[in-house]
Amino acid sequence: MSTARTPLLVVGDALLDHDLCGRAERLAPDAPVPVVHGARRSSRPGGAALAACLAASDGRPVTLVTALGDDEASATLRALLAGRVELVEVPLDGELSSKTRVLAGDRPLLRLDDGEGRAREAAGAAVAAVAGAEAVLVADYGRGTADVLREGLARAAARVPVVWDPHVRGAPPVPGVRLATPSAQEARALAQRLGEEARPGDEGGLRTAARDARALVRAWQAQAVSVTLGERGALLSYGETPLLVPTPAAASGDPCGAGDRYAAAAAGLLADGAFTEAAVQAAVHAATRYVAEGGARALAEAEPPPEERPADGDATDDARRTAARVRAAGGTVVAAGGCFDLLHAGHVALLQAARRAGDCLVVCINSDASVRRRKGEGRPLVPAADRVRVLRALECVDAVAVFDEDTPERVLGELRPHIWAKGGDYARTRLPEQPLVESWGGQVLLLPYLDGRSTTGLARRAAQVPAPTAGPTR
Incomplete structure (x- = not known):
């Protein structure tokens, strides 16, 4: 509504x-x-x-x-x-x-x-x-x-x-x-x-x-x-x-x-x-x-009024429109991808650096089913609708797209970003989506990643914290 x-x-x-x-x-x-x-x-x-x-x-x-x-x-x-x-x-x-x-x-x-x-x-x-x-x-x-x-x-x-x-x-x-x-x-x-x-x-x-x-x-x-x-x-x-x-x-x-x-x-x-x-x-x-x-x-x-935007859990159409508008105006479209389960400082640093590389940033995130296939049962810790909402709240993020496959080639083919940004931990790896991005003249760009920050580590430490003693209910 x-x-x-x-x-x-x-x-x-x-x-x-x-x-x-x-x-x-x-x-x-x-x-x-x-x-x-x-x-x-x-x-x-x-x-x-x-x-x-x-x-x-x-x-x-x-x-x-x-x-x-x-x-x-x-x-x-x-x-x-x-x-x-x-x-x-x-x-x-x-x-x-x-x-x-x-x-x-x-x-x-x-x-x-x-x-x-x-x-x-x-x-x-x-x-x-x-x-x-x-x-x-x-x-x-x-x-x-x-x-x-x-x-x-x-x-x-x-x-x-x-x-x-x-x-x-x-x-x-x-x-x-x-x-x-x-x-x-x-x-x-x-x-x-x-x-x-x-x-x-x-x-x-x-x-x-x-x-x-x-x-x-x-x-x-x-x-x-x-x-x-x-x-x-x-x-x-x-x-x-x-x-x-x-x-x-x-x-x-x-x-x-x-x-x-x-x-x-x-x-x-x-x-x-x-x-x-x-x-x-x-x-x-x-x-x-x-x-x-x-x-x-x-x-x-101009951007459609907020009541016409897609719901938080189905944001891909909004991402397509954002990328198309920026491209038509001669701007640089940057995309970044990942699960972004339990958003942490490493994620934020990566996204801020990615946004500075162009004129808009579209974040491509794995759907819940895709995360589960990649990370195992019990993941994601945060459902896709909530991950979309949290990412959209970041000032450096202009739009969010959700993809259901294991890798983001399909959604990248729809967005056709000028830059596909990934963390520097991929520096010795050739990404499977790299040939696709380069096929339309795009560039894969690696950005520094903050050491010691990971969703898995956060989840492990949270699991080790003792539950609070139950007090009187109100």
């Missing part, structure tokens, strides 16, 4: 984004600029509209309050949003802002900006939407939508979770927001306005981010500020000692929209009642996975 998610109201400035993506293999003869061949044009929601679509992809009802007009860009965006989110419009003066990126592969070469439209006034339907919201994400891109609804947003912050993603061109968050989510660059610029200067030797470092966050918490009267640090994660501050939340793994790819993915994930979790620390940790993981899976350009292939 699926769990209902709290509806989220997204308030902010929608943009229309275009990408011209092609190949750049030479420079122009008349100027030292790349020549882009075979450019393909695509359009997608941007700004607050992207944040709203990402929140909706998490499986929750989303209403977007934004400024749109009668211009062509506004009409295009309305069509892109149809069926994704409920739209409540406020009047727009001028043309909707749009940006066009020219890319060679995943590398931006040039950006062209058009349209400087701004929200004119708060329409009645928008005011009512804010007044009735159960949770709010403000995606401020400095074009006035949050400004015209500021009074209602201030009242909302006093009664429901409000996450505010600020912009250097916008006004400060209203007092009492649950979480503000500036990037490190934005936090530095906003703190400088308050007179908070960076100290020599730490420009752009963690100490500067911590001081900026502390200053912004106090100036904005926010409950918390999290400064996003790109591939380093996020720094969460309540005004005193900050908490560093690192990324689960390095993710290479197009980071456009990662801040929106982060803010949307955090807002949704806070709406559902999560603690701020838990929401920030999950949001860092969501943003990392978003970049690894292709970023904004993969939005049409």
Whole structure:
């Protein structure tokens, strides 16, 4: 049975984004600029509209309050949003802002900006939407939508979770927001306005981010500020000692929209009642996975909402989809395999190292019957459904596949990973699946294994521990 998610109201400035993506293999003869061949044009929601679509992809009802007009860009965006989110419009003066990126592969070469439209006034339907919201994400891109609804947003912050993603061109968050989510660059610029200067030797470092966050918490009267640090994660501050939340793994790819993915994930979790620390940790993981899976350009292939994912004991379809999405976005799929019965530190070290080798990690585990054939009666100690659930809880694991055979060739043939990772204890052994992995250009990679850690050893020691003396029952 699926769990209902709290509806989220997204308030902010929608943009229309275009990408011209092609190949750049030479420079122009008349100027030292790349020549882009075979450019393909695509359009997608941007700004607050992207944040709203990402929140909706998490499986929750989303209403977007934004400024749109009668211009062509506004009409295009309305069509892109149809069926994704409920739209409540406020009047727009001028043309909707749009940006066009020219890319060679995943590398931006040039950006062209058009349209400087701004929200004119708060329409009645928008005011009512804010007044009735159960949770709010403000995606401020400095074009006035949050400004015209500021009074209602201030009242909302006093009664429901409000996450505010600020912009250097916008006004400060209203007092009492649950979480503000500036990037490190934005936090530095906003703190400088308050007179908070960076100290020599730490420009752009963690100490500067911590001081900026502390200053912004106090100036904005926010409950918390999290400064996003790109591939380093996020720094969460309540005004005193900050908490560093690192990324689960390095993710290479197009980071456009990662801040929106982060803010949307955090807002949704806070709406559902999560603690701020838990929401920030999950949001860092969501943003990392978003970049690894292709970023904004993969939005049409977004992850299915949680209620549509396979049950914990039958996760292989989810693993196939994850591998296909990452491969289609040009990322590196890593797979690792084993029984993973009684997960221990050796397993975790191996999986963390495997995840750092690529853009997603799929763990292939033996089914209960397969473990029993390999290890004997009495194994596994932990059934497959529980092993899947425990592995999925690790931040370094993106998906889990279960196979019933003695060796994983069939599931590897379906996943076709770029890297098949195994522990270094196989260094003098040719794995039976190695020819298969190499047949599609894949690589078998051995990773260091922590000595002295084994499921068999843990089970043997646990069996030697005397049972506790029975006490009175209650």
